Amino acid sequence: MEMRNTKQAAEGSRLIFSAIKEAGITMVASLPEQKLFDLIDLVSKDLELRHVPLCREEEGVAICAGSYLAGGRPAMIIQNGGLMNSVNGLANTALHFQIPILLLVYYAGDFGDRGFSTVGSVTEGVLQGLQIRYTVLRNHADIRSTITGAWALAEDSSRPVAVLLTKSVLLQ
Amino acid sequence: MKRAEALQSIVGVIGDAPCFITVGLTWSEWNKLRSTDGNFHLKTLGSGSSVGLGLAAALPHRKVVVFDGDGAVIMNVNGLVTIGRVRPKNFVHIVFDNKIYESSACIPTATAYNADLLALAKGAGITAATRVNAVGPFKAAVTTAMTTDGPHFIVAEVEPSGEDANTSYSRIDEVDGKFRFIRYLEALEGKKLREDAIDVKFSIR
Numbered sequence: 001m002e003m004r005n006t007k008q009a010a011e012g013s014r015l016i017f018s019a020i021k022e023a024g025i026t027m028v029a030s031l032p033e034q035k036l037f038d039l040i041d042l043v044s045k046d047l048e049l050r051h052v053p054l055c056r057e058e059e060g061v062a063i064c065a066g067s068y069l070a071g072g073r074p075a076m077i078i079q080n081g082g083l084m085n086s087v088n089g090l091a092n093t094a095l096h097f098q099i100p101i102l103l104l105v106y107y108a109g110d111f112g113d114r115g116f117s118t119v120g121s122v123t124e125g126v127l128q129g130l131q132i133r134y135t136v137l138r139n140h141a142d143i144r145s146t147i148t149g150a151w152a153l154a155e156d157s158s159r160p161v162a163v164l165l166t167k168s169v170l171l172q
Numbered sequence: 173m174k175r176a177e178a179l180q181s182i183v184g185v186i187g188d189a190p191c192f193i194t195v196g197l198t199w200s201e202w203n204k205l206r207s208t209d210g211n212f213h214l215k216t217l218g219s220g221s222s223v224g225l226g227l228a229a230a231l232p233h234r235k236v237v238v239f240d241g242d243g244a245v246i247m248n249v250n251g252l253v254t255i256g257r258v259r260p261k262n263f264v265h266i267v268f269d270n271k272i273y274e275s276s277a278c279i280p281t282a283t284a285y286n287a288d289l290l291a292l293a294k295g296a297g298i299t300a301a302t303r304v305n306a307v308g309p310f311k312a313a314v315t316t317a318m319t320t321d322g323p324h325f326i327v328a329e330v331e332p333s334g335e336d337a338n339t340s341y342s343r344i345d346e347v348d349g350k351f352r353f354i355r356y357l358e359a360l361e362g363k364k365l366r367e368d369a370i371d372v373k374f375s376i377r
Contacts, residue, residue: 027230050229052258055250062219062251066226069212069354071365074226092216093223097350 012140012169013038016104017046019147020075025102026050027067029060030077033106035170040077057082061089064101073151075102080109080123080164081116090130090160100154102147103162106170107136113167127162134162137169173307175268175330176201179239181311185318189264190227190357191237192220194244196275197333198268202239209352210360218248221255221265228260234360235262235318242269242283243276249292255323256297263323265298266314270332278332293325301325 009017016039020028027050028043030036044051050067054060057078064074078086083105094101107113109120127134133153137146146163154161175198183205190210193199199213214220224238245252245267255263271284283289293301300322304310310328317324358365 027226052225052229052254055253059219059222059248059251059254062216062222063226063229063254065219066223066228067230068226069223069350069365070227070230070357071367072226072230089216089219093214093219096215096346098347099350 009038009042010171012143012172013042015140015143016147016165016170017042019144020102020104021046021049022144023102023148023151024073025075025151026072027052027064027074028077029054029063029074031055031057031060031079031082033079033108035167036077036079036106036165039104039165039170043077054078057086058089061086061094061101065093065097065099068099068101073100073102073155075104075151077104079106081119083123083162084119084126087126087130090132094160095130095132098158099160100151100158101160102151102154103132103134103160104147105162105164107164107166110136110164110166123164132160132162133157134164136164136166138166140169140172143169173305173310173328173330175270175328175333177307178268178310178328178330179205181307182314185311185315186237187318188360189235189237189318190353190360191239192224192227193239194220194241196241197335198239198241201333209349209356212353213346213349215346218244218246218251220244221248221251224263224265225251225255225258225260228263229258231357231361232260232262235264236260237264238266240265240267241274242267242271242289243273243281245289245292246282246287249296252293252296252298252325256293259297260323261321264314264317265293265323265325266317267325267327268330269327270330272332274332289327290325293327298323298325301327303327303329305329
C-alpha cells in the first residue's frame with residue numbers, strides 16, 4: 001500500500017539501505033518514526049528482504065530470533081524509545097540465547113534533536129548496561145563501513161550490535 | 173481437562189513439527205511426551221508467539237507450533253496483532269488457559285477475571301480461532317490446524333496441574349539447546365541453514 005507520495009529518498013537513507021543489503025541482512029522488523037520513513041519505505045519495497053511491521057519493539061527481538069534459527073540475518077529499525085521497550089527481550093532472548101541482531105536505532109534526543117531529551121539522555125547508558133556494543137552514525141562517509149562492520153561484529157560475537165542513527169545522517 | 177492429557181492426545185498429530193514452548197511446566201510435560209531437539213524452551217514470557225512467527229515466516233512450507241499460556245499471551249498481546257496482520261498460513265498457536273501464573277506462585281491472571289483470549293485473537297484478525305475444553309475437541313482442533321491453512325489459534329481451557337513449577341527448567345545450557353534446535357531444523361529441511369559464524373569477507377576488512 002502506498003502510504004504517501006514521496007520525492008526520492010534522502011541520500012543518507014539510501015546509503016544505509018545499500019549497506020543493509022551489502023551486509024547480507026535477510027529480514028527487517030520495523031516500527032515507524034518520521035525520520036525513518038525513507039529507510040523503512042526502501043526496506044518495505046525490496047523484493048528480497050522480508051519485512052515485518054511491528055506493533056511493539058520487544059516482539060521484534062523475538063521475531064528476529066525466529067528468523068535467525070532458520071538461517072536468517074535479522075535487523076530491526078526502531079526508535080530509541082522502542083529500544084527501551086525491548087530490554088527484556090534483548091536480555092532474555094537475544095543475549096541469553098546468543099542471537100546476533102543488527103539494531104538500527106533512531107537517536108531521538110540527540111544533540112540538536114528537539115523534544116525527546118530524556119530518552120536521548122538514557123539511550124547510551126541502557127546499551128552500556130546491556131553490554132551491547134554501539135556506535136553513533138553522523139557522517140555519510142561512515143555509513144557503509146559502520147553498518148557492514150556492525151553486522152560482522154554481531155555475527156562474530158553472537159550478540160546484538162546497535163548503530164544509533166542521527167537526524168543529520170538520515171535526512172541529508 | 174488436564175494439560176498433560178491434552179498434550180498426550182496430540183503427539184502423533186504434531187509429528188516432527190518444530191515447537192516453541194512457553195516459560196513454565198508445559199515444557200517438561202511436552203518434552204517428556206515428545207523428547208526431541210525440536211522443542212525450543214523460551215526464557216522471555218510472551219515471546220513464543222513472536223519467535224514462532226519469525227520461524228514460520230522463514231520456513232513458509234513447514235508448520236510451526238507454539239505452546240503458550242494465558243499469562244504469556246496477555247504479556248504479548250501485540251504479538252497477536254502482528255500475527256493477524258502477517259497471517260502466516262503455517263502458524264499454529266495453542267494456548268493452555270489455566271487462568272493462573274503457574275510458575276509464579278499460581279496467582280490468578282486476567283483471564284480469571286474479564287479477559288477473553290479468543291476475542292483478543294479474533295479482534296487481532298486471526299480468523300481461524302477456536303476454544304475447546306475437552307480432550308476430544310482439542311485433538312480435533314489441533315488436527316485441523318496441522319492440516320489446513322492458518323494462522324490457527326486454539327484456546328484450550330485446562331485445570332491447574334497442581335505440580336511444582338520450580339521443576340520446569342530441565343536444560344540448563346540454553347545456547348546448546350539453540351544449536352540442537354537449529355541442527356534439528358537442518359535435518360528436517362535436509363540442508364544446512366546456518367553457515368559458520370565468521371565470514372572471511374567481512375573479517376579481513
